Amino acid sequence: DRLLTFARRQRLETRRIDLNEFVLNLTELLRRTIGTDIDLSTSLASDLWLTEADPGQVENALLNLAINARDAMPNGGRLIIETRNASLDDEAVALIPGLAPGDYVVLSVADTGVGMTAEVKARCIEPFFTTKGPSKGSGLGLSTIYGFARQSGGNLTIYSEPGRGTTVNIYLPRAREEKPSRGDAAKTTTVQPSKGETVLVVEDDDRVRRLTCTRLKELGYGTKEAPNGPAALAILEKSPEIKLVFSDQVMPGGLSGLDLAEVIREKYPKIRVVLTSGYSPDLIGRERVDRLGLKILRKPYQQADLARVIREALEEGAAS
Ligand SMILES: Nc1ncnc2c1ncn2[C@@H]1O[C@H](COP(=O)(O)OP(=O)(O)OP(=O)(O)O)[C@@H](O)[C@H]1O
Ligand SMILES: [Mg+2]
Incomplete structure (x- = not known):
């Protein structure tokens, strides 16, 4: 697929990293970038797993997503950066093509901005797709982040509706050495039976x-x-x-x-x-x-x- 071919142009330097540290270290820079009309808050999981990813790409992703959010909120709004653990089973990944079941660390960037129409949402990760005009956007932000996530063994999901804001989630695999012999995702949890309601x-x-x-x-x-x-x-x-x-x-x-x-x-x-x-x-x-x-x-x-x-x-x- 064309998007992945584009993505493979990047050379990744993968390390074990704590995403929370990246968010904390970048918060000041992000605040300055988005200006005073946008209220930035963070919600960081205290028990966050380590992930394996390229530190430079993580920074690039955070910065680009924050800039996208800023552009979507010309009159101000809220920007929320969140980290969390996610164990996904077959059913959970059923509608996320290319994401295998397993343990992931999720970085979410959410805004209260203009959101995307269905047409824009369908095309937003295409390289060079932009609605911002040639002088403002190159249309490479999301495609680069998508490529980075896929190449890292993860993926990207985007929730957006006109007028309802946008939440972008980057899934990165949990660092391998940290995993117990049986991953949390594979743990057999007792499924509570229904009474046929x-x-x-x-x-x-x-x-x-x-x-x-x-x-x-x-x-x-x-x-x-x-x-x-x-x-x-x-x-x-x-x-x-x-x-x-x-x-x-x-x-x-x-x-x-x-x-x-x-x-x-x-x-x-x-x-x-x-x-x-x-x-x-x-x-x-x-x-x-x-x-x-x-x-x-x-x-x-x-x-x-x-x-x-x-x-x-x-x-x-x-x-x-
Ligand atoms: N948070 C968001 N809210 C609303 N629309 C968005 C958001 N993020 C991306 N988009 C839409 O997706 C398009 C593609 O985004 P992408 O980041 O790939 O490129 P860009 O921001 O236009 O340019 P670049 O990032 O290269 O400067 C944007 O032009 C915009 O229409
Ligand atoms: Mg962008």
Whole structure:
């Protein structure tokens, strides 16, 4: 593939590194780069695994993503840099081509900027693709980062919608020597069995929605599906068997997952709601999430985590 051919032009000097150190060391430079209208915050996992990557490429990636975020927020906004561990199973990587199941360290850069249209999102990692005009952008930022991530044994995922900001996640493999003989990803976690309840899946992306239904059926749940909030409410109206709504947070159209949860809380107080999102959780109104007592499952998620979160929400509902 053309993108990978482009990527192989880079020569990588791979070392064992702690991504948190890079974020901390670069924070001052990033602050100066993005200016005072943008509020920069970090959320760094304290138990972060080491990764194996080229230090210069990591710095380049952070700087380029911060500049992209700045360009997307001409009137200011929030920039959030996050690190976290992610153990991914087969199901979790199903929609991320080229990413093998395993343990990864994730670097996320999230902004509250203009976001991307579907057309721009589909092309943004192409070399020389830019919407900024020849004097401003070369269109090499994301393609270089993508190439670096793939060459390092990882990948890139991008969540973006017009007006809803952008979250870019760089997956880098966990450093090898650190791994116990059986990686955490391979650990057999007990999957909590269902009692056959019906779950309504709300998700605008057809492929993600279909896969989510398949995964829930594998766990023994019945499923219904809706592509957006209003359609979900129409289905709830005539489907009293639905016990839980599993909804994406960021969806096009008027209703977000949180908005939908608020309506359901009012109209159907017995129905449980679980949200899922690929965006940085710091961009989702924490105060509303807490007030509604909601759980948010970060995408992509393992089958065992899906099973646990759904089960816990249903049991809480049965207990209250
Ligand atoms: N955070 C973001 N928010 C909105 N759109 C973005 C964001 N990051 C990238 N894009 C879109 O993707 C395009 C490609 O980004 P990329 O970083 O590869 O190139 P560029 O920023 O245009 O130029 P360069 O990085 O080479 O200076 C951008 O022109 C922009 O349209
Ligand atoms: Mg750029």
